[in-house]
Amino acid sequence: MKGKIRVYCRARPLSGSEKERGNHSVILSPDEYTVQVQTKRGVREFAYDQVFTPDTRGSQDNVFEDVKMLIQSAVDGYNVCIFAYGQTGSGKTFTMIGGGKGTFPGVAPRAYSEIFELLHSNEKKFSFAVSVSFLSPRSRP
Numbered sequence: 513m514k515g516k517i518r519v520y521c522r523a524r525p526l527s528g529s530e531k532e533r534g535n536h537s538v539i540l541s542p543d544e545y546t547v548q549v550q551t552k553r554g555v556r557e558f559a560y561d562q563v564f565t566p567d568t569r570g571s572q573d574n575v576f577e578d579v580k581m582l583i584q585s586a587v588d589g590y591n592v593c594i595f596a597y598g599q600t601g602s603g604k605t606f607t608m609i610g611g612g613k614g615t616f617p618g619v620a621p622r623a624y625s626e627i628f629e630l631l632h633s634n635e636k637k638f639s640f641a642v643s644v645s646f647l648s649p650r651s652r653p
Contacts, residue, residue: 518561518562519560519561520560520561520562520563520564520575520578520579521547521558521560521562521563521564522563522564522565522570522575522603522607523537523539523541523547523563523564523565523566523570524566524570524602524603524606525566525570538550538551539565541563541565541567541568543563544562544563544568544569545559545560545561545562545563546558546559546560546563547560547563547565562578564578572607572610572616572617572618572622575607575619576618576619576622576623579594579619579623580622580626582594583623583626583627583630584630586627587627587630587631587634587640594608594619594623596608605618606618607619608620609621620646624644627642
């Protein structure tokens with residue numbers, strides 16, 4: 513998989529406190545590529561390479577299955593970057609690192625495991641060097 517930037521959208525479920533306050537979801541995903549957002553001015557529609565919502569393929573397993581091919585590309589020698597973007601509380605850390613004390617591993621720990629499984633399965637054919645960078649920018653108050 514080379515040469516294309518992929519943009520995914522993942523929507524998290526409402527938290528318990530959001531539900532207690534009477535909040536409700538304003539998004540729909542009519543298919544795996546589209547998000548519809550209900551606004552005061554009507555419905556806005558956005559297209560992505562893949563959409564993950566709590567009720568449609570939103571599990572950590574499904575998210576990783578969609579990015580797993582990028583891990584193979586990295587092992588094949590291509591530069592790969594996976595990053596999460598969103599406002600505070602939108603689920604970036606859960607998606608990338610995971611939660612539940614290892615119960616729901618995110619993209620990063622699964623990617624590390626996959627990389628080393630691929631390297632181990634090919635160690636008799638190739639010699640590998642692994643380099644990883646991690647950046648977590650935070651704004652200061």
